[in-house]
Amino acid sequence: MSDPDYEALYSALAKTPLSHWPNRLRSKVEVALDPARHGNLRAWQTVLGDLPGITPSSVDLTADCPRIGDSNQLSSEERERLVGQLKAFHPWRKGPFCLFGIHLDTEWRSDWKWNRLRDTLDLKGKRILDVGCGNGYYGWRMLGDGADLVVGVDPTLRFVMQYAALTRFVGPLANYVLPLRLEDLPEGNGGFDTVFSMGVLYHRRNPLEHLAQLKAHLGKDGQLVLETLVIEGETNSVLVPEGRYAKMRNVWNIPSVATLEGWMREAGLRDVHTVDVTPTTVEEQRPTEWMTFHSLPHFLEPGNPKRTVEGHPAPVRAVVIGDL
Numbered sequence: 001m002s003d004p005d006y007e008a009l010y011s012a013l014a015k016t017p018l019s020h021w022p023n024r025l026r027s028k029v030e031v032a033l034d035p036a037r038h039g040n041l042r043a044w045q046t047v048l049g050d051l052p053g054i055t056p057s058s059v060d061l062t063a064d065c066p067r068i069g070d071s072n073q074l075s076s077e078e079r080e081r082l083v084g085q086l087k088a089f090h091p092w093r094k095g096p097f098c099l100f101g102i103h104l105d106t107e108w109r110s111d112w113k114w115n116r117l118r119d120t121l122d123l124k125g126k127r128i129l130d131v132g133c134g135n136g137y138y139g140w141r142m143l144g145d146g147a148d149l150v151v152g153v154d155p156t157l158r159f160v161m162q163y164a165a166l167t168r169f170v171g172p173l174a175n176y177v178l179p180l181r182l183e184d185l186p187e188g189n190g191g192f193d194t195v196f197s198m199g200v201l202y203h204r205r206n207p208l209e210h211l212a213q214l215k216a217h218l219g220k221d222g223q224l225v226l227e228t229l230v231i232e233g234e235t236n237s238v239l240v241p242e243g244r245y246a247k248m249r250n251v252w253n254i255p256s257v258a259t260l261e262g263w264m265r266e267a268g269l270r271d272v273h274t275v276d277v278t279p280t281t282v283e284e285q286r287p288t289e290w291m292t293f294h295s296l297p298h299f300l301e302p303g304n305p306k307r308t309v310e311g312h313p314a315p316v317r318a319v320v321i322g323d324l
């Protein structure tokens with residue numbers, strides 16, 4: 001068995017309008033997971049192979065900290081060893097996860113974002129595409145909220161390996177993280193009920209092209225959930241930061257909410273509405289034992305939480321939803 005194993009995904013897709021995907025995905029995934037392409041991949045695969053074979057006594061994906069197994073399933077020595085193994089995949093950015101009593105306290109309180117969104121969505125029975133899904137945290141939460149199948153894509157292999165490690169314990173559930181970019185997917189022919197793009201649009205040089213690519217994956221009555229950085233301002237306001245934004249390279253476009261809604265309508269979506277606008281705080285994004293690098297507290301102007309170190313407005317994120 002390869003790690004991660006996508007055979008169950010390919011079988012599930014064969015019964016959907018995406019039945020042509022498995023053949024196309026198989027070869028792309030093989031290329032993406034070729035150890036020659038990433039210096040750490042063999043070491044990570046070795047850690048995956050050495051993980052203990054424990055089946056969790058229970059799994060609860062509805063909890064803010066998805067609970068996988070109980071603390072009494074591991075001795076303290078076994079727990080310490082597992083912590084060391086999981087830290088081979090550092091930095092852990094998206095979570096938290098509660099694994100056999102280990103609290104994977106990740107850089108982001110991703111549960112906060114999920115709680116801002118989940119009540120506005122009906123995911124029951126839905127086939128979902130999550131673009132830029134990281135280690136699959138939201139995919140498991142989507143299953144917890146009744147989704148039928150979640151196909152996540154993320155080209156960062158470290159996050160794909162985190163997904164593989166967690167999957168060892170969570171078991172073969174219908175949440176997948178493919179080591180691919182949105183652009184690598186076979187052409188969209190409306191195979192998904194809901195498409196998420198969270199934290200990706202500001203990294204795209206051409207936001208309208210990104211929206212068009214996302215829309216192409218939506219089927220009849222489909223819904224796009226778009227989350228991105230925004231600035232204050234009227235229609236047509238967009239911040240195009242010169243150099244870095246909050247120390248991040250490759251930040252191209254930070255629109256106002258009105259501009260973002262306009263882009264969504266321009267892309268052909270209807271009933272476009274904003275369900276949340278929230279400043280990101282240093283309680284939501286911060287260094288932890290599981291992500292020891294610099295984080296938001298280091299990216300803000302000292303003494304002024306309203307500005308980034310470069311003098312830009314500090315991060316505020318919006319969630320905008322539109323229907324096909």
Ligand SMILES: Nc1ncnc2c1ncn2[C@@H]1O[C@H](C[S@+](CC[C@H]([NH3+])C(=O)[O-])CC(=O)[O-])[C@@H](O)[C@H]1O
Pocket residue numbers: 094110131132133134153154155156159180181182183197198199200203227
């Ligand atoms: N072309 C691409 N196609 C797909 N994924 C990409 C691409 N380029 C980068 N990524 C991936 O998009 C993710 C962006 S993070 C959002 C995670 C989650 N959605 C969150 O909302 O917390 C940013 C943030 O922290 O907000 C990273 O995991 C990249 O590897």
